[in-house]
Amino acid sequence: MTLVGNWSYPTAVKFGVGRIKELADACAATGMRKPLLVTDKGLADLPITTATLDLLEAAGLGRAMFSEVDPNPNEKNLEAGLEVYRAGGHDGVIAFGGGSGLDLGKMVAFMSGQTRPVWDFEDIGDWWTRADPDGIAPIIAVPTTAGTGSEVGRASVITNSVSHEKKIIFHPKVLPAIVICDPELTVGMPQFITAGTGLDAFAHCVEAYSSPHYHPMSQGIALEGMKLVIENLPRAYADGKDLEARAHMMSAAMMGATAFQKGLGAIHAMSHPVGAMFNTHHGTTNAVCMPAVLELNAPEIAERFDRAAGYLGVEGGFDGFRAFVQGFNDSFAIPRKLSDLGVNADAIPELVKGALIDPSCGGNPVELTEANLTALFEATI
Secondary structure, X not given: OOXXXXXXXXXXXXXXXXHHHHHHHHHHHHOOOOOEEEOOOOOXXXXXXXXXXXXXXXXXXXXXXXXXXOOOOEHHHHHHHHHHHHHOOOOXXXXXXXXXXXXXXXXXXXXXXXXXXXXXXXOOOOHHHHXXXXXXXXXXXXXXXXXXXXXXXXXXXXXXXXOOEEEEEEOHHHOOOEEEEOHHHHOOOOHHHHHHHHHHHHHHHHXXXXXXXXXXXXXXXXXXXXXXXXXXXHHHHHOOOOHHHHXXXXXXXXXXXXXXXXXXXXHHHHHHHHHHHHOOOHHHHHHHHXXXXXXXXXXXXXXXXXXXXXXXXXXXXXXXXXXXXXXXXXXXXXXXXXXXXXXXXXXHHHHHHHHHHOHHHHHXXXXXXXXXXXXXHHHHO
C-alpha cells in the first residue's frame, strides 16, 4: 500500500512523506504572501522548524515566527501572538506543531480581524455567529505530532489564565484551508510525547465510539481509528523512525478529531480542568482517566464494545477491552494515578465544578453528576 493521498474530508489534506516541500504552493493557494508561522517554545529551535522556515524564505514568503506558546495555551499567548501578527503586517497563519501550536495559531488567525474578546466566541449556542468572518485570516496547519487532530478541527482550546478554565472557541472558518501531514516531521518526537499524543488520539476515538449521539460516519471512523492506534502506536513508540507506523498514527489523529463530531465525554470533561489547573499533558491525562471512565460507562457501552473488540484484535468483549486499555497504558509507562502528575485530592471539588460545565460532558453515555464525577476523581487521584 502506498501511503500517499490527497483528501478533502473534512478539509484539503496533503498527506505523505516529504510533502512539507509543498508548503509554498499551499501558501499561494490560500493567498498568503507574508505568513506568520506559529509554533510552541519546544519546537522553535528544532531542525524541522528551521527547515520549514528555510522553505518559506526560499519562496520569498519571509521568515516570521511566533513561538511564545505554552503547553496549555492561554489568552496571554494569544494577545502576544496577535501583536506580532499585526505589527508584521501578516496575511495568514501557518499553525505548526502539536496541539498547543495548532490551537494557538488557529486563534491568531481567527482573532486577527475581530473586535470582541476571544471569550465571546466560546462554543455555546450560536456565539460563533458574533464573529466577523471577513476578519478571519487564512490558515494552513502542519502537525508535528499525532494526537490532537487539531489540524482538522473547527475549534481551539484556550485556557483562561484567570479562572483556570479551558474554553473551546469555535467557528467554521477556523478549519484550516489546507493541511500538510508529513510523517517525517514526527520522527523526532521523544517516546513520552509519542505515547501521550497517540493515546490522545485513542481517547478521541474511544469517546466518539462511546457517545450516544447519532452519527454513523463518525462511528465508523472512530472504530477504524482505534484499530490504527492499537496496531501502530507500539511500533512508533519502539522505533521512532518507523515511517509507516508514524503515517498511520497521523491518520488516526485526524480520524479521532473528525470522529468526535459525534461527541466526547467524561475523559475530556475530567482532563480539561486538570490540565487548566495543573498544566498536565493533555493526552497523558486522558490516558490516566480512561480506565475509570470506561468502568463508569460500562452499563451503556458494553454491548457495542462486545461487538467491536474482535475487530480490534482484543479478546473478551468489553471486559477484555477495559483490561486491554490499562495494559496498553502500562506498556507506554503511563502513570496509573493523576496524583503521579501532580494533582492533589484537595482540588477535587474545583475539578468537579470544572468538569460539570465542560462542553465534553454532554457526550457521555452516562449522565455526569457531582456524585459520579467526585467518585471518578477519587478513583484516579
